[in-house]
Amino acid sequence: MTARDILTGRAAALASTGSERADDAAVVLDDQWAGHDGDQYDREERAALRRVSGLSTELEDVTEVEYRRLRLERVVLAAVWSHGTLTDAENSLRELAALAETAGSQVLAGVVQRRPHPDPSTYLGKGKAAELRDLVIAEGADTVVADTELAPSQRRALEDVVKVKVIDRTALILDIFAQHAKSREGKAQVELAQLQYLLPRLRGWGESMSRQAGGQAAGGQGMGSRGPGETKIELDRRRINSRIARLRREIAAMKTVRETKRGGRRAHRVPSVAIAGYTNAGKSSLLNRLTGAGVLVEDQLFATLDPTVRRAETPDGRLYTLSDTVGFVRQLPHELVEAFRSTLEEVADADLLLHVVDGSHPDPEGQISAVRSVLAEVGADDVKEVVVVNKVDLADPEVLDRLRRHETHSIAVSARTGAGVDALRALVAQELPQPDVDVEVLVPYDRGDLVSRVHETGEVLASEHLAEGTRLSARVDAELAHDLAAYAR
Structure with missing residues (x-):
């Protein structure tokens, strides 16, 4: 059953129930189909458990009975503004709020403190930390999220002041990655990043869990000082x-499999195009629009973690691969860059990079800068790049003009409406490696593999089937021209 059949069935069900929405059934169907973006079964799985409102039986007066209920975490955001403009600091805090909501929490408030640099003890400074505690109490929050990566001592000291759980930006992003990872490789990469983040932040009971001294050479501590020789925290570190x-080792083995697939594509001279960009810029929507891949599209950060590779064709019939990658973000944790390095190498090996930018974002230039810094870390900064400004249907025309002036090799599209997508296809065909050797050959019928390669990677100018074989006039790359040289006419 196709997605359209499902939607049609839902519309029919509305009509058959005689509900007041029955007259709008066809409109509902048309609206849903107009925004259809492939058979996204991942979306159904991710939304399989949703809370239903209106079912709570909690008492209005809880003075007699104390309740514990399942609910979203209620968070307050905190940031230190030490450089840049206030607009930059507020945009960063808004992005942190989006991250917190994606992780499954309710954002109650956010505070920004102007300081030359964060306080080495409590991040915000003792006085502002006390004010933050009062805000947490007033809002009824149970978590504070800091807009940076906190040192272990800073997190503990801030927790001691605000009296609720404190996490930092890195822990929040890692939590989102852990929720969204689906493939075996993605889960392994996220776990690796989490353990690398956790290792310097272990807290234990110290020496009370075990005794360090062993034997008579125990520093003269005497009887009662002998023990197994490792504290609990050291055992945890060793296990981690x-x-x-x-x-x-597991990720390296998975990398070998992916490199084998890439090697096969290179052996057949299939060009590759990688889609990269800021998270929630519309990369997956663009992949669906170009190839009909049907991968998950959702208006939230880091909806895509597992890379997707799809086959595509240029308007003149040449094959190439199009790969979707994990999105980037400001201050992307170094642990994640290291863990996902093998996946990001897909971008470094590409023939062309489509750098997708959200044209409706308040700071698209900041997004471009953040993405390019990560690409430089994985060695993908020398790949031929086309900046694709997405969401032009929502963007400010002045912002679009500014981006076009700054990024000369750019194109504006809307993956949602399809505007500019045909022009993008033509631009991709123009930027991909072009066959440049003209050949006139008569290929025997038992070498159909060569004819197939000509059609897949070259440009066929004329074709004729004769008794002796297939006569081709084509433009191919140098390697294929060498393989065809024996059949030249």
């Missing part, structure tokens, strides 16, 4: 290090 080593 062992797990990290194992995960790295």
